[in-house]
Structure formats: structure tokens, C-alpha cells
Amino acid sequence: MSSSVNYLRANKMPHIWCPGCGNGIVMSNIIRAINDSGIDREKTVIVSGIGCSSRAPGYMDFDTLHTAHGRAIPFATGIKMANPELNVIVITGDGDSSAIGGNHLIHGCRRNIDITVVIVNNNIYGMTSGQYSPLTPTGAWATTAQYGNIDRPFDIPRVVAACGATYVARASVFHVPQLKNYIQAGLANKGFSIIEAISICPTYFGRKNGMGDAPEMLKWLKDNCKMLKPGDAGNYLAGTAEYDVPYVLGEFVKTTAPEYTESYMKVIEKAGGAK
Amino acid sequence: MAKNKAVLLQGNEACVMGAIRAGMRFYGGYPITPSSEVAEQSSILLPKVGGKFIQMEDEIASIASVIGASLTGTKAMTASSGPGISLKQELVGYASMAEIPLVIVYIMRMGPSTGLPTSPAAGDIMQAKWGTHGDHSIIAVCPSSVKEMYELTIKAFNFAEKYRTPVYLITDEVIAHMREGVELEDDYEVIDRVRPSEAPSADYLPYRCEEGCDVPPMAAYGDGYKFHVTGLSHGESGFPTNSPEVNDKLVRRIVNKVEAHADEICINETHFMEDAEQVFVAYGSCARTAHYVVKQLRAEGVKAGLFVPKVLWPFPANALKAAVSDKVKNVIVPEMNMGQYVLEVERVLGGKCPVTGISKVSGELFKTDELYEKVMEVIGK
Numbered sequence: 001m002s003s004s005v006n007y008l009r010a011n012k013m014p015h016i017w018c019p020g021c022g023n024g025i026v027m028s029n030i031i032r033a034i035n036d037s038g039i040d041r042e043k044t045v046i047v048s049g050i051g052c053s054s055r056a057p058g059y060m061d062f063d064t065l066h067t068a069h070g071r072a073i074p075f076a077t078g079i080k081m082a083n084p085e086l087n088v089i090v091i092t093g094d095g096d097s098s099a100i101g102g103n104h105l106i107h108g109c110r111r112n113i114d115i116t117v118v119i120v121n122n123n124i125y126g127m128t129s130g131q132y133s134p135l136t137p138t139g140a141w142a143t144t145a146q147y148g149n150i151d152r153p154f155d156i157p158r159v160v161a162a163c164g165a166t167y168v169a170r171a172s173v174f175h176v177p178q179l180k181n182y183i184q185a186g187l188a189n190k191g192f193s194i195i196e197a198i199s200i201c202p203t204y205f206g207r208k209n210g211m212g213d214a215p216e217m218l219k220w221l222k223d224n225c226k227m228l229k230p231g232d233a234g235n236y237l238a239g240t241a242e243y244d245v246p247y248v249l250g251e252f253v254k255t256t257a258p259e260y261t262e263s264y265m266k267v268i269e270k271a272g273g274a275k
Numbered sequence: 276m277a278k279n280k281a282v283l284l285q286g287n288e289a290c291v292m293g294a295i296r297a298g299m300r301f302y303g304g305y306p307i308t309p310s311s312e313v314a315e316q317s318s319i320l321l322p323k324v325g326g327k328f329i330q331m332e333d334e335i336a337s338i339a340s341v342i343g344a345s346l347t348g349t350k351a352m353t354a355s356s357g358p359g360i361s362l363k364q365e366l367v368g369y370a371s372m373a374e375i376p377l378v379i380v381y382i383m384r385m386g387p388s389t390g391l392p393t394s395p396a397a398g399d400i401m402q403a404k405w406g407t408h409g410d411h412s413i414i415a416v417c418p419s420s421v422k423e424m425y426e427l428t429i430k431a432f433n434f435a436e437k438y439r440t441p442v443y444l445i446t447d448e449v450i451a452h453m454r455e456g457v458e459l460e461d462d463y464e465v466i467d468r469v470r471p472s473e474a475p476s477a478d479y480l481p482y483r484c485e486e487g488c489d490v491p492p493m494a495a496y497g498d499g500y501k502f503h504v505t506g507l508s509h510g511e512s513g514f515p516t517n518s519p520e521v522n523d524k525l526v527r528r529i530v531n532k533v534e535a536h537a538d539e540i541c542i543n544e545t546h547f548m549e550d551a552e553q554v555f556v557a558y559g560s561c562a563r564t565a566h567y568v569v570k571q572l573r574a575e576g577v578k579a580g581l582f583v584p585k586v587l588w589p590f591p592a593n594a595l596k597a598a599v600s601d602k603v604k605n606v607i608v609p610e611m612n613m614g615q616y617v618l619e620v621e622r623v624l625g626g627k628c629p630v631t632g633i634s635k636v637s638g639e640l641f642k643t644d645e646l647y648e649k650v651m652e653v654i655g656k
Contacts, residue, residue, distance in 0.1 A: 012514060042499045047343075058503055058514060063496040065346065066505035066515075067339065068369050074303075074336035078343025078351070079496060081327045082301045086347065086497050104339075107332040264327060271322035 020214025022173035022199030033183035051093035053120035070100030094135035109163035113260035122201035130204035166191035168253035172198035174221035281456040287312035293428030300326035303340030313354035334362035348495030354380035368407030376435035394638030395448035412533035421455035449560035537589035551580025
């Protein structure tokens with residue numbers, strides 16, 4: 001555990017996140033997963049978009065890229081295509097990945113390019129102080145939904161599974177061992193992996209939705225998440241499984257498909273460009 | 276030097292060949308008329324040299340992938356036309372701010388909006404100059420022949436690498452789609468970005484310029500430097516800061532690293548300028564029509580001359596001022612727009628002589644007779 005600190009840019013502390021924010025838990029578990037998977041740190045690039053969670057790469061001592069709002073996945077795609085030896089990890093928020101970056105999310109899945117994407121879902125746009133995102137629950141309060149949110153949220157595992165991601169899992173910032181293990185499994189998967197981390201924003205979501213402070217929100221996660229039953233992933237993704245909680249956690253997709261940069265190497269061979 | 280055999284090439288095709296000659300090994304694109312052949316040719320030619328081509332899901336993703344590829348030390352390019360460039364603009368600014376070398380091929384068609392997709396125009400000259408938010412500078416090279424599509428693409432890569440900045444290769448649909456016999460030279464200068472001279476360490480500053488230089492060396496991801504890149508305002512460390520002093524210094528440097536080197540960057544072609552009294556300033560396909568009309572006028576005894584900027588931005592202010600002597604009675608700027616570049620010509624010449632724009636916005640190129648007649652109205656023969 002103590003080794004996590006070695007992966008941080010200590011001189012960039014204090015971070016910008018509010019007290020009780022879930023981003024630190026997600027970041028530290030990405031680091032633990034990297035450490036435990038044994039991937040080469042000097043050949044690992046961490047890419048993010050814009051938003052609170054997208055500030056994480058600035059604190060992580062790797063090659064890091066803080067891009068534009070919604071665009072982390074295509075930047076990461078260029079990196080991976082140009083140099084497939086690099087391990088590429090994307091950290092993105094719910095708005096960043098599923099609203100402004102939604103097109104890139106689905107096409108990353110379709111290509112099955114070897115990138116691991118961690119979606120930090122705090123149900124709200126935190127950086128801009130509390131507007132509703134595509135992952136805000138129906139009925140919730142947001143600064144742009146002061147009469148209650150009428151939008152229906154995406155269910156990320158079902159969206160990205162349908163689009164072809166070859167590893168899909170969901171954990172929460174309360175369910176820390178699962179979170180770390182799923183990220184590690186995503187890193188091991190040779191393809192496009194999505195790990196949704198249900199997080200907490202006490203400042204702009206919890207406080208305004210009567211969920212209390214950070215410890216209360218963590219307790220809420222404990223009480224309102226259930227683990228996927230063994231063998232039930234297909235039913236869940238088909239929408240036929242019955243769970244009486246807002247969030248089901250677990251591994252929804254573990255499959256294989258041709259990886260994009262490997263397929264492209266075959267194009268190079270066909271064209272006669274292989275050395 | 277023995278002459279090379281002429282080959283028949285299309286403008287867009289020549290551009291891709293030039294790009295590969297310059298060292299392009301990544302292309303990220305999205306289809307749009309009249310630039311699609313740039314993507315198609317890249318998809319054919321890049322894998323032959325071990326390079327990578329990817330067709331992204333949209334225009335924004337295309338330039339994003341190119342920025343990512345460039346950060347791995349790979350020379351990278353994208354291409355589009357007006358509607359697509361409008362979409363790419365945010366990331367043009369990102370590349371300016373983060374100082375990422377890349378080339379954007381910009382084939383102009385008639386706008387605004389969807390306009391006339393297969394018709395030539397030059398209505399995007401100011402979009403190329405100003406098209407992103409915030410103060411920045413841009414380099415835009417402008418070919419007016421197929422051979423120049425090849426040669427100026429190499430120059431565009433050289434500028435991108437030397438100045439760590441996005442560079443447009445901008446021209447109109449006519450130059451992109453026409454075919455000409457091209458005799459390529461044996462040697463072309465190719466410039467690669469300067470890499471850091473020091474080994475990776477905790478003290479590495481990715482945006483520190485060497486003494487007397489305003490462009491920082493550039494490491495590649497995977498080289499062990501573990502550096503941070505952001506579109507936020509940043510100091511030499513690359514990390515975000517709200518410091519007014521650092522921000523002021525950064526914005527001035529990324530603008531001046533181009534503007535202060537305008538004389539080195541600008542490439543101009545002149546015809547009959549020594550004793551010229553009636554001077555044309557023209558670029559893209561318009562320069563070809565103007566050249567014909569200038570020769571016609573010369574044959575009739577009119578002392579006509581032509582100034583062709585091959586680099587539109589930064590504006591060739593000093594070269595133009597030097598070329599327009601006291602003998603010049605008129606400067607005429609024919610453009611396939613409502614008058615964009617003419618405003619810069621007017622500003623720079625500052626009342627030295629009358630400057631007149633001739634505008635065409637029908638989606639057709641200037642015909643020689645038509646330009647001749649309009650010119651005669653100006654010079655009042």
C-alpha cells in the first residue's frame with residue numbers, strides 16, 4: 001500500500017478536490033492496479049478529459065495528458081496507434097465520457113483498441129458546480145434541474161457492452177477491493193476495457209440531494225449496490241435481471257475480439273510495410 | 276542535376292506523397308469533400324512505409340488522434356474542409372497552447388455552412404488565421420500548383436517541427452483536385468523536432484526554452500521523461516498555474532515564436548515586380564489566373580507585376596512592403612471571397628497606394644478574361 005505514494009507527484013499537492021470527494025479513492029486504486037499488474041511505468045500514459053476527475057493525471061507521476069472536454073479517448077487512440085508499446089489509460093468523468101465524449105466512447109468500444117478507461121461517475125458536473133449529466137438519476141436535483149431531473153440516465157455497462165467493449169465492470173468507491181481488481185483486469189485485457197467507478201460528490205450532489213456528507217454517501221453506496229449474481233451478466237445486459245437497487249456491481253463482459261493495433265499490423269504486412 | 280521524370284499527380288495525392296517524404300507516419304482523418312483523397316491516399320501509402328492510418332468517428336476525434344500521435348514523437352497530419360475545420364478549431368487552439376507539431380490540410384470549398392461542397396473558394400482565409408479562441412499564432416502555407424502541394428507539404432511539416440505549432444496547408448478545391456505533370460527534385464530539406472539534450476530526471480522542465488530560443492525541445496511519451504501536457508495555462512514545468520506573470524509570458528511566447536520569425540517563415544514568389552506599376556497580390560488558384568493576366572497586360576505594354584505569398588500566415592508584411600515600390604500605382608487583390616486577404620494588404624501598405632479587392636463568390640474560379648476586364652476597370656485604361 002505504501003508504494004502508492006511513489007507514483008504520485010507529491011509536489012503537486014494539495015490537490016484541488018473537495019473534502020470527501022471520491023476521486024482520490026479512484027486514483028489510488030488505479031495506481032494500486034498499475035503497481036500490482038507490473039506494467040512498465042515508463043511506458044504508461046495516462047490521459048484525461050476535462051472535469052474534476054480529469055485532474056487526476058496531473059498528480060500521477062507518469063507521462064500524462066490533460067486534453068479537452070470529452071476528447072480523452074481519441075487523444076488516447078492516437079497515442080496507442082502511433083506507439084502500441086505504450087500502455088494507455090483514460091480517466092474520465094460521467095459528463096466527459098457519456099455526454100460531450102459519448103461518440104468517442106462508443107467508437108472506442110467498437111474498435112476494441114487496447115485502452116483501459118476508468119469512468120468516474122459522481123452523477124453530476126462537479127467542476128461547473130452541479131449541472132445534470134447523462135448519468136444523473138431521474139428525479140435528482142441539479143443546478144439545471146431544480147424541479148427534478150426528467151432525463152433517463154444511461155446504464156454504462158449496458159451501453160458499452162452493446163458497443164463492443166471486451167471488458168466491462170462496475171465498482172464503487174465504497175467497494176474498493178473490487179474497484180482495484182477490476183481496473184487490474186482491465187489493464188490485463190488486450191482490448192478496450194471500461195471500468196465504471198460509482199463515486200461521490202458531497203459538495204454538489206450529496207448535499208443538494210439530501211444524502212448527507214461523505215461518510216453518509218459511502219454508507220449509501222454500501223446499502224444501495226449489489227453484486228452481480230454469478231452467471232447473471234447476460235440477463236443484466238439484456239435488461240431481464242431483477243435487482244432492487246440502483247447499482248449492480250461486478251464484471252459484465254469478459255470476452256475477446258481482434259485488438260485494433262494488432263489488426264492494423266496485419267494491414268502493414270499486407271501493404272508490404274513491415275520491417 | 277539530372278531532371279527527374281515527370282509524373283502525373285493530383286494535388287491531394289501530391290500532398291500525401293510530400294507528407295510521407297517529410298516523415299509523416301500517422302494520419303487521422305474524417306471524410307469530407309474536397310479533401311477526401313488526402314485520407315484515401317494516406318490509407319494506401321502509409322502502411323507501405325510502416326505508418327498508421329485511422330479513420331476516426333468525427334472531425335474532432337481526427338485532430339485529437341493526431342495530437343496524441345505527435346506526442347509519441349510521430350509526425351502526424353489530418354485534412355478537412357471548411358465545415359470540418361470549424362469543428363476542429365478547439366483542438367487547433369489546444370495544439371497551439373500545448374505546442375504540439377501537426378499539419379492540417381485545409382482544402383477550401385464554398386461556404387458558409389454546407390455551401391457548395393465541390394466548388395472552389397477562398398472564404399476561409401480568416402478562419403485559418405483566427406479560427407480558435409484566445410490569442411495564438413498560426414502558420415498557413417498556400418500552394419498554387421500540384422508540385423507545390425508536394426513541396427509545401429514538406430515545408431509545412433518542417434515549420435510544425437521547428438516551431439512546435441499546428442500548421443495549415445491551405446488551398447482551394449481547384450489546386451487539390453487538378454492533375455499536373457510534376458518533376459520532383461532529388462533532395463528536399465526535412466526538419467525533425469529538437470529532442471531534449473538532457474536525460475530524464477525529476478528536474479525535467481518540458482517547456483523550458485534554451486537560452487536565446489523561444490521553442491522548447493520536445494520529449495516523446497515513453498522516453499522516460501514522465502511529463503505533463505495540458506491545455507490549461509502552464510509554466511515551464513507543464514503544470515497548470517493561475518500566475519498572471521506566467522500566463523502573460525506564455526501567451527506572448529507562443530504568439531511571438533511565430534510572428535517574430537515571419538521573415539524566415541514567409542516564402543514569396545514575384546513576377547515582373549522590378550518596374551511594376553500595377554501590382555497583383557494573389558494566392559491559390561487565383562495566382563495562376565493573375566499570372567496569366569499579368570503577362571497579357573505586359574504584352575499590351577502595361578507594367579504589371581505579381582506578388583504571390585506562399586505563406587499566407589504569418590502575413591509577409593516586410594516582403595510586401597519591400598516589393599511594392601514608389602512606382603506602384605495600384606495594388607489589386609483578386610480573391611474568391613468577399614475580400615479577406617485584401618484587408619491585410621491594405622493595412623500593411625498603409626496608404627502607400629490604392630489597394631483594390633476584386634471579389635468572386637459564385638463558387639467558380641476566376642477566368643482570365645473576366646479578371647482582365649475587372650482589372651481594366653481598376654487601372655482605368
